[in-house]
Amino acid sequence: MDRGDFQETDVHRGLDSTLAIFAPRLKRTAVKLERRFAPDLPRICAHPGELNQVWTNLIDNALDALDGQGTLTISTRPDEGGVAVEISDNGPGIPPDVLSRVFEPFFTTKAVGQGTGLGLDIVYRIIRAHHGGDVKVSSQPGETRFMVHLPFNPPKELN
Numbered sequence: 001m002d003r004g005d006f007q008e009t010d011v012h013r014g015l016d017s018t019l020a021i022f023a024p025r026l027k028r029t030a031v032k033l034e035r036r037f038a039p040d041l042p043r044i045c046a047h048p049g050e051l052n053q054v055w056t057n058l059i060d061n062a063l064d065a066l067d068g069q070g071t072l073t074i075s076t077r078p079d080e081g082g083v084a085v086e087i088s089d090n091g092p093g094i095p096p097d098v099l100s101r102v103f104e105p106f107f108t109t110k111a112v113g114q115g116t117g118l119g120l121d122i123v124y125r126i127i128r129a130h131h132g133g134d135v136k137v138s139s140q141p142g143e144t145r146f147m148v149h150l151p152f153n154p155p156k157e158l159n
């Protein structure tokens with residue numbers, strides 16, 4: 001299990017500590033949080049600090065999209081060979097031409113000084129390159145969903 005900084009990781013604990021950081025921001029808005037955590041989610045071998053960066057970036061984007069109102073939904077479930085985490089919002093959605101580029105480094109639709117466009121590039125690298133997982137996005141007006149799959153154990157060659 002212990003490989004470098006990888007350790008037995010409780011994904012719910014990381015999500016909750018990330019949500020705690022966003023609590024003041026959530027409080028200032030009318031955004032509703034739907035927390036749908038699977039009971040008995042298995043632990044995985046992961047880098048918890050890096051996963052917190054992933055949740056931070058995905059929640060930050062969802063809250064930006066919601067612009068003060070709507071619902072942020074975070075759900076987890078056991079998944080084939082690992083666990084799945086979904087972070088979704090019922091904001092305006094991502095137009096198709098933007099959707100195909102969201103994971104590109106420095107791609108942003110935000111105003112200068114508002115976003116560097118690195119958030120989802122970091123997410124992609126942490127999940128895919130470092131954990132051997134996968135991240136997918138689907139979006140339509142009123143529903144944007146980032147789906148993260150994390151394997152129980154990252155492939156040996158990755159870390």
Ligand SMILES: Nc1ncnc2c1ncn2[C@@H]1O[C@H](COP(=O)(O)OP(=O)(O)OP(=O)(O)O)[C@@H](O)[C@H]1O
Pocket residue numbers: 057061062065089091092093094098102103107108109110114115116117118119120121144
């Ligand atoms: N939940 C979402 N709803 C609508 N658009 C989104 C959502 N998540 C990401 N995007 C789009 O994807 C772009 C890239 O996201 P990314 O997190 O990489 O950069 P950013 O948020 O613009 O800047 P940074 O994260 O570096 O502060 C955003 O500018 C936005 O257009």
Ligand SMILES: [Mg+2]
Pocket residue numbers: 057060061115118119120
């Ligand atoms: Mg971002």
